[in-house]
Amino acid sequence: MKRIEILKEIARNPLIDKRRVLLVSNIGYCSRELFSIANRPGNFYMLGSMGLASSIGLGVALAQRKREVIVLDGDASILMNLGTLSTIANFAPRNFHLVIVDNKVNGSTGGQNSNTSLKTDLAEMARSAGVQDVRTIRSRKDLKRPVTSLVTVVECEPSNENVPKVSLKAKGIRRTFMRYAQPV
Numbered sequence: 001m002k003r004i005e006i007l008k009e010i011a012r013n014p015l016i017d018k019r020r021v022l023l024v025s026n027i028g029y030c031s032r033e034l035f036s037i038a039n040r041p042g043n044f045y046m047l048g049s050m051g052l053a054s055s056i057g058l059g060v061a062l063a064q065r066k067r068e069v070i071v072l073d074g075d076a077s078i079l080m081n082l083g084t085l086s087t088i089a090n091f092a093p094r095n096f097h098l099v100i101v102d103n104k105v106n107g108s109t110g111g112q113n114s115n116t117s118l119k120t121d122l123a124e125m126a127r128s129a130g131v132q133d134v135r136t137i138r139s140r141k142d143l144k145r146p147v148t149s150l151v152t153v154v155e156c157e158p159s160n161e162n163v164p165k166v167s168l169k170a171k172g173i174r175r176t177f178m179r180y181a182q183p184v
Contacts (some may be wrong), residue, residue: 001140003101004033004160007072010099010141011038022064022181023073024057026050028109029160030101034072035164041180045166045173051080054098058088059094066183068095070147075102075122076114082125088150089130098151105158126151 010016011023011034018131024044025031044060046053057071078100088098090161106116116122123136135149143154166173 001143001154001155002161003030003103003156004037004159004161005012005140006099006154006156007036009035009140010070010072010147011043012117013146015146019068020180021068021070022057022060022177023070023072024053024060026053026074026077026101028074030072030074031162031166032163033161034167035166035168036161037070037144041176044177045168047173051077051084053077054067054084055081055167056086057098058084058091058096061093061110062091065093065095065180066113067181068097070097070099073098075100075104076106076109077118078122079115079120084107085126085129085151091131092132092150097147097149099147100151100153102153102155103158104155117143123151123153127155156162 022042025034026047027046036075053073054071059068100122102116104114106114123134126134130150133150135152137143137154
């Protein structure tokens with residue numbers, strides 16, 4: 001399973017638009033791939049700040065308690081900001097779902113192995129940080145169910161699709177997302 005397949009399963013779920021779910025995507029190829037398959041006003045594409053998608057998404061979920069927020073993050077980004085796992089555990093908002101795509105590499109910086117390719121287990125790290133609701137997915141069949149866990153680690157093969165960069169400017173992304181994120 002590739003990251004783009006994971007993104008398609010999540011972003012193309014009809015409930016995403018029906019429920020006006022907010023998606024926050026990690027820097028680099030994650031945002032590029034999401035932009036290419038499901039660009040919508042409810043997507044916040046990270047164009048910088050590696051490691052902060054989970055923190056931004058958590059802030060959005062806490063500010064907009066009636067809106068569901070799904071963060072699409074990467075293994076290397078989570079490893080850059082491990083403190084976010086304990087903050088997520090302590091607040092644990094029911095409207096927040098962190099999906100960590102663990103492809104075992106730093107996909108956007110050249111494909112260097114991340115620590116998850118060795119001994120680091122992100123699901124266990126989340127549990128150790130106090131997250132009670134952690135799920136690990138290793139097959140496409142298990143990905144068919146909607147994302148409902150506080151933290152979901154999806155293991156996949158390393159891959160970067162040949163898709164263009166996000167053609168939007170940061171201020172435009174923020175403005176469009178903020179309008180869409182208003183309470184329903």
